[in-house]
Amino acid sequence: MKSVLSCIQPTGDMHLGNYFGAVKNWVDLQKDYKCYYGVVDYHAMTMPYDIKKLRNNTWELIFNLLAVGVKAENLFVQSLIPEHSELGWIFNCFCSYGQLTRMTQFKDKSSQVSESGSDKYISVGLLDYPVLQAADILIYRADYVPVGKDQEQHLELTRDIAGRFNHSVGKEYFVLPEGLYTETPKIRSTADPLRKMSKSAGEKHYISLFQDEARIRKQIKSAVTDAGDAVEGKMSEGVYNLFELLKISGGAQAHESLTHDYNAGNLKYSDLKAATADQLVLLTDQFKDQKSDVVKNKKDIKYQVKQSSAEIRKRAQETLREVKDLVGL
Ligand code: ADP
Ligand code: NA
Numbered sequence: 001m002k003s004v005l006s007c008i009q010p011t012g013d014m015h016l017g018n019y020f021g022a023v024k025n026w027v028d029l030q031k032d033y034k035c036y037y038g039v040v041d042y043h044a045m046t047m048p049y050d051i052k053k054l055r056n057n058t059w060e061l062i063f064n065l066l067a068v069g070v071k072a073e074n075l076f077v078q079s080l081i082p083e084h085s086e087l088g089w090i091f092n093c094f095c096s097y098g099q100l101t102r103m104t105q106f107k108d109k110s111s112q113v114s115e116s117g118s119d120k121y122i123s124v125g126l127l128d129y130p131v132l133q134a135a136d137i138l139i140y141r142a143d144y145v146p147v148g149k150d151q152e153q154h155l156e157l158t159r160d161i162a163g164r165f166n167h168s169v170g171k172e173y174f175v176l177p178e179g180l181y182t183e184t185p186k187i188r189s190t191a192d193p194l195r196k197m198s199k200s201a202g203e204k205h206y207i208s209l210f211q212d213e214a215r216i217r218k219q220i221k222s223a224v225t226d227a228g229d230a231v232e233g234k235m236s237e238g239v240y241n242l243f244e245l246l247k248i249s250g251g252a253q254a255h256e257s258l259t260h261d262y263n264a265g266n267l268k269y270s271d272l273k274a275a276t277a278d279q280l281v282l283l284t285d286q287f288k289d290q291k292s293d294v295v296k297n298k299k300d301i302k303y304q305v306k307q308s309s310a311e312i313r314k315r316a317q318e319t320l321r322e323v324k325d326l327v328g329l
Pocket of ligand 2: 199200
């Protein structure tokens with residue numbers, strides 16, 4: 001069976017964008033692949049972060065992942081497998097400094113940090129992040145990495161590191177991982193459909209998977225419908241986003257009949273919003289139920305995920321042993 005590696009940072013709440021754009025794909029991939037899914041807490045340290053919240057966010061994310069259908073045995077916590085950072089260090093020495101400084105995500109993220117003295121600075125970790133990511137991927141010698149456009153450059157770097165490593169040690173040790181391009185929707189903020197749904201933009205710009213029904217309904221009801229033109233036809237970005245949410249949350253039938261209304265020029269936005277909210281409530285109710293089961297068994301779940309991390313760690317240790325030998329350590 002081919003293997004897949006994917007990671008997610010514990011940065012807090014999980015929203016519809018995270019779910020439809022990434023996590024739902026994780027759930028689906030479990031059917032056909034051996035999956036390694038990492039909650040990457042080392043990565044969460046690369047931007048200014050709250051030390052008091054990190055560990056909690058890590059477990060909260062794990063509870064959320066389990067609630068939406070990710071299997072415990074596929075999950076690991078990155079910092080429970082220190083071999084990631086050890087391989088990352090070795091890869092540092094097989095990665096060109098110039099190439100790292102050219103990563104667009106580094107440019108984006110470093111521009112979000114205004115260097116101002118002792119507590120705000122662009123960390124070396126932020127620059128080095130894609131090297132640790134290369135270690136995350138290659139340590140399990142995964143065949144595929146699901147990638148969105150924003151991660152393509154990092155996967156390319158991973159392939160370059162693997163290639164340079166192989167060349168240096170004179171052996172085709174690492175198989176160059178391939179991107180797994182699955183079509184995932186980009187969900188927009190309902191408050192501002194010109195930007196993507198995102199936590200970093202603030203509360204009104206995302207809809208959490210686990211928030212109460214009233215708040216979901218309120219956010220959909222107040223969704224902006226007249227901003228921008230979506231790519232397809234003349235439909236606005238906001239309306240397109242609602243149609244998209246309706247469809248992917250399981251409302252194919254309502255989607256069809258409301259599209260019909262739209263094309264006939266008599267769609268009432270209030271109908272579209274009501275149908276979308278209904279469908280989202282239906283979907284998220286299920287997640288909330290599963291989440292409440294999960295949090296009832298916090299202790300067991302933590303134990304399980306520590307066990308699965310220990311199991312997955314064996315694979316990482318094997319790779320690291322071979323790598324150290326190959327590089328003369
Ligand atoms: P956030 O900080 O908003 O939670 P991240 O940037 O940490 O989002 O992304 C986590 C994952 O969720 C990534 O795989 C990303 O591509 C996906 N994702 C985030 N926001 C969206 C969105 N609005 N639409 C689709 N996918 C998204
Ligand atoms: Na973000």
